[in-house]
Amino acid sequence: MSLNSKRVADNTFEPMINTSKSLNIRWYRCPVDKVLLRDLMKPDDIKGLYHAIGHLALWGATGTFAFYMFVQEIWLAFFAALFLQGTVASFFTAPHHELCHKTVFKTKWLNDFFLYVFALLSWQNFRVYQFSHNYHHRYTLHIEGDREEVMPAAPSLRIWYLVQLFTVNITGGYQSKAILPTLVNFIQIASNRFDNPYNFWGGELYEGCDEHRAKAKNWARIVLLFHTCVIGGAVAIGHPILAVLISGSVFIANAHRYFVGVTMHCGLKHDETDFRKCVRTITLDPLSEFLYWHMNWHLEHHMFAGVPCYNLEKLHRATAADMPKPRTLWGAWREMRETWHRQKTDPDYAFDTFVPSPAVNPIKQEANLEASVGDIDQRATS
Numbered sequence: 001m002s003l004n005s006k007r008v009a010d011n012t013f014e015p016m017i018n019t020s021k022s023l024n025i026r027w028y029r030c031p032v033d034k035v036l037l038r039d040l041m042k043p044d045d046i047k048g049l050y051h052a053i054g055h056l057a058l059w060g061a062t063g064t065f066a067f068y069m070f071v072q073e074i075w076l077a078f079f080a081a082l083f084l085q086g087t088v089a090s091f092f093t094a095p096h097h098e099l100c101h102k103t104v105f106k107t108k109w110l111n112d113f114f115l116y117v118f119a120l121l122s123w124q125n126f127r128v129y130q131f132s133h134n135y136h137h138r139y140t141l142h143i144e145g146d147r148e149e150v151m152p153a154a155p156s157l158r159i160w161y162l163v164q165l166f167t168v169n170i171t172g173g174y175q176s177k178a179i180l181p182t183l184v185n186f187i188q189i190a191s192n193r194f195d196n197p198y199n200f201w202g203g204e205l206y207e208g209c210d211e212h213r214a215k216a217k218n219w220a221r222i223v224l225l226f227h228t229c230v231i232g233g234a235v236a237i238g239h240p241i242l243a244v245l246i247s248g249s250v251f252i253a254n255a256h257r258y259f260v261g262v263t264m265h266c267g268l269k270h271d272e273t274d275f276r277k278c279v280r281t282i283t284l285d286p287l288s289e290f291l292y293w294h295m296n297w298h299l300e301h302h303m304f305a306g307v308p309c310y311n312l313e314k315l316h317r318a319t320a321a322d323m324p325k326p327r328t329l330w331g332a333w334r335e336m337r338e339t340w341h342r343q344k345t346d347p348d349y350a351f352d353t354f355v356p357s358p359a360v361n362p363i364k365q366e367a368n369l370e371a372s373v374g375d376i377d378q379r380a381t382s
């Protein structure tokens with residue numbers, strides 16, 4: 001067992017409200033022209049609407065086709081359409097993530113509106129996620145401050161897990177959304193129990209933050225009420241399949257989202273102050289990149305979190321000389337699996353990404369570089 005895993009098992013953590021006052025990491029960021037960076041950080045409502053409406057339209061179109069095939073009892077086409085809709089829905093975690101950063105839209109109410117929509121449809125508690133994700137960005141892979149991602153993690157290819165990922169995800173695992181843990185988590189938070197609010201967090205996340213804990217509890221109740229109404233309404237009108245297509249789609253066909261999402265940090269070094277060593281960028285085909293809301297440019301996203309997702313490839317080009325070469329999806333998985341096999345005998349081993357030497361004049365740590373990672377300063381108001 002690695003030291004990180006032992007600490008999680010022992011739950012030897014300070015309340016995060018205390019840790020955030022004492023832990024200060026000076027991250028290395030690649031040099032980039034300040035004028036260009038300022039331009040790349042500007043949100044665009046048109047681009048935001050293209051992504052949000054486009055993603056919802058794909059989900060709606062595949063779901064409508066699946067419903068029609070079900071009514072017509074054309075079963076092969078129905079299951080194919082259901083698989084496609086589930087694949088689209090499984091990527092709803094991507095817009096939820098981006099909208100939590102508040103960088104997608106220039107107009108605030110548009111960002112909030114679509115955040116609520118995607119959070120409802122994808123069974124996400126954005127209140128918990130924003131609170132947690134702030135720490136993930138500030139303290140990436142430093143166990144004292146980040147329990148969204150705890151290394152080492154296993155890029156699993158277990159048969160039973162793969163069966164669930166390609167059909168209905170019941171019990172879940174790393175980087176996937178399953179029915180049972182999701183329901184249990186929402187019921188616990190709705191009941192004001194925060195022993196395990198998200199990933200590897202325990203009660204330390206919300207200790208001393210009662211106001212924000214109450215917000216998370218209320219949102220959990222709203223999500224449960226919404227899906228209860230959807231399921232009840234679908235049964236009442238004689239079309240229970242609608243409950244599957246609306247409330248259940250995020251638990252179906254999670255495979256592609258899993259294969260893409262695992263690559264973000266798995267196998268990389270923890271307790272580093274250089275994002276290039278602990279975050280991985282990969283290249284994807286255009287459709288996958290659209291569904292993933294360009295989070296394949298994940299290293300760029302961590303280094304400059306205030307840049308909207310649709311500008312990350314431009315940011316990559318501007319910083320490419322000081323960045324490691326992006327992996328392919330296949331190359332990232334080969335790297336992760338080889339690392340995982342070595343970790344079986346050496347739990348503290350991690351892949352050491354080759355990076356160019358640090359630039360002579362790395363950019364200074366500035367407030368705007370950490371802007372829009374979420375409600376990162378809310379903890380101070382609790």
